[in-house]
Amino acid sequence: MTPPGHSEPSADVEPRLRADTVTLAYDGRTVSTDLSVSIPSGRFTVILGPNACGKTTLLRALARLLNPHGGQVVLDGKDIRRYPTKEVARRLGLLPQSSFAPFGISVADLVARGRFPHQRALQQWSQADDVAVTHAMQVTNVTELAERSVDELSGGQRQRVWLAMVLAQETPLLLLDEPTTFLDIAHQLEVLELCRRLNRHDGRTLVLVLHDLNQAARYADHIIVMRDGAIVAEGAPHAVLTPTMLAEVFGLQAHIMADPITGTPLVIPIGSLSSR
Amino acid sequence: MSLDAVGSGDVRARTTLRGARVMRLGPVSLLVRTRALLTTLVLLGLVAVLAAYALSVGTFRLHVAEVVQILLGNGGGVGERIVMNIRLPRVLTGVFAGAALGASGAVFQSVSRNALGSPDVIGFTTGAATGAIAQIVIFGGSAVAVALSAVVTGLFTAAVVYLLASKGGRTGYRLILIGIGVGSILGALNGLMLVRGDLDDAISANLWLAGSLNARTWVHVWPVLVGVVVLVPLVAVLSRRLSMIEMGDDVARQLGVRVERTRLSAVFLAVLLAALATAAAGPIAFVALAAPQLYGRLARMSDLAVFGSASMGALLLIVADLTSQLLPLGLTLPIGRMTGIIGGIYLIWLLTRPRSV
């Protein structure tokens, strides 16, 4: 399956992924009730929010890793639970926060595992698999590391290898849960630039959970702000990132100006508001 | 490097997968792990050779050539009776129990994501011991009763551990911890029975705990043989998915693996295999732990290797049995202890060599 070709993000395309009044809970704790959200297709969406606001839970529900207790997640017009799991895996890829590299595995072998949804008993390694893996490693800059063991790599390198694995899956929808943790600043920007390319050039729909407000402002087309399991704001960065919102949701007193380089909103923290 | 549209047979992009070769014919493509395949075949060859040799040793010495003739159906007389009624059941019990344990251990190590994984992670081995010790020390049961008790309590313990860990569908780590808890409780009970029991009974129980290949008959062979032939390929079918699960439940799920179902099926098969091995030869725990590790280091595999682990398990057991029979020490060397000594020493030796991955 070749990557989708050029496509301009179009505002009136039907959202491929959305949640309809879902109630999310795990370990006996209800995280969100009657939550509805649409992920705009072909856009770069970022979910923001303070710790434990339910953003990872929402992402996992959207990726079918968590079954909603009420409501449903809809992928391409159908309840996501009605697809065969491998079919979902071909349409939607998730880079989770926690993952384990099997002992002694090489980078190439780990990235190659991303091709699992496309493989069958008699199609164990097609030409398309080779192309996808090579492309994924190139784009994440891990090609020179291909034959090294993943255990030997640094945290940043390992993160890029996992990203390559999810990219090798070649899904039009890509969900990333805090992909920039453990990366130094240059690599963080590298990953975000890569995500932007995947979105603009390949036309993939991206949803990232991020911590850094300014990174979100710089790269996102669409921001979803969550707090206590509910969505409190949604829209373009300049519309969503306001001093009022920052104070209410993050307990942060801040000044917002236009980033002198990119023109996107830039959050200048002034101090924290002690009441939360 | 440019990535143009892919033409048929035009290999511009080639990924180096460790120890593997791709074979393509039309739409069909197969990935052959060459080093692993070679290792497994060599191991199986060794097992066959050593098995033939094992059939020839003993108080009534035979040539290997004679043994082969007997196996082909051209034998006769005392030699045939000894080989077919005494030695062959012993050798086959050892080989297939070892294979069952190797495969079982591979599954447990994969599922627990831990090099120390073994059927005891789910409390099986300790549970089996409880049943057997109780039979010997409290009820004074026959050998068959002991074996059956062991299997039943072992399976029951595994089921209890699994159920206790299944709250909210998030097994994994919880399974390990509950296995440890339950294992500790049963271990204490076993200790209590061994200490309080009659000394003779305690000694018998201790001997059972060491495993044995003595006095094996075809009754011992068939269940574990059929079990291995049927169940090991089933586990092999699951192995790819289990390898994905090793990367994390979330990673595997988003790749399209049905994690809970795969894990449950695999653990169920693995416990069955361990039970069959225990019924055949008593507890021989170390093989399940060592065989997959030894195989993995030899074959440089990072995927779950079911057939490989099974072959290594079979080899460990038959080497242990031969050693105990050939050592001129005049000591009782139970198979379960021999596998510990040999497997352990081999693992130590592997560790002392500079590791090149």
Added chain:
Amino acid sequence: MSLAVLLVGVVLVSFVVGEKNVALSDTLAAVVAFDPGNNDHLLVRHLRVPRTLLAVIVGCALGVAGAVMQALTRNPLADPGILGVNAGAAAAIAAAIAFLGTTDVVDYMWFGLLGAAVAGGAVYLLGGLRRGTDPVRVVLAGAALTVVLQALTQVVLINSEEAVFDQFRHWTVGSLQGRGFAVLGPVAALVGFGLLLAATLVRALDAAVLGSDISRALGVDPLRVWGLSALAVIVLAGGATAAAGPIGFVGLTAPHLARSLTGPDHRWVIPYSMLLSAVLVVGSDAIGRVVARPGEVGVGIVVALIGGPFFVYLVRRGKLVQL
């Protein structure tokens, strides 16, 4: 801290109960106003006090050793026996019983220490701890050596006279019976040294849990941390096993419990683990003396029978956090 108070309480209970219960006032009198003619005073002073103190020490040793081992190997299945210490002690003692006819608990202790030290040293070398720090390799080396030693021990037992097995089976379930000052002295010194060593490593262990990359970045030398930690574990676990026989459950689960109460900071995990284990061991020893009068149930058995179900309950309630 409530745990410390609990420990003192349990210790006092242990002084009082047993085959013969001694009133608390008499117990305290035995300590402060000793009357050599009073049998109760003799009982308390020569048996109960050292035994209880030993139980405290053994508990502390196992709790700390377990916490260190789990931090170092980042493996929740790690218990102090992983460095081959228990197996070494057992092998040495079995050999001593079989070949030298040893029967005295004090002798058990010395042989146990010897066996533990040799086994620990072997695992240290085999696990490549001098050159590098590969947790998987150390764990495998320990597991391999443990199995070899256990197998050899059993072979010796199976091929010896019945009396040998009889002696061994009582030692192997873990028991503090008959351990007096002669055992308490050396073990206390050893464990004290081990605890001091562990105390100096606490900060480094926080880093070690995160992996050798990060710990190096934090200025901690993984090699040194591993070497010293291994030494601490060998000393602590070896001392405990030599004194009381192998007590399995505590070193594995006390750290989990501690972590669930305190979080991952080892400045808290280690003391909590230590106190929790001590309470468990002392309490179990006391219970073991009461439950089967006039006989005893070994402390190793009681610890698992009490701690096991409680541990399972905690896991089910989701109270135990991933490492």
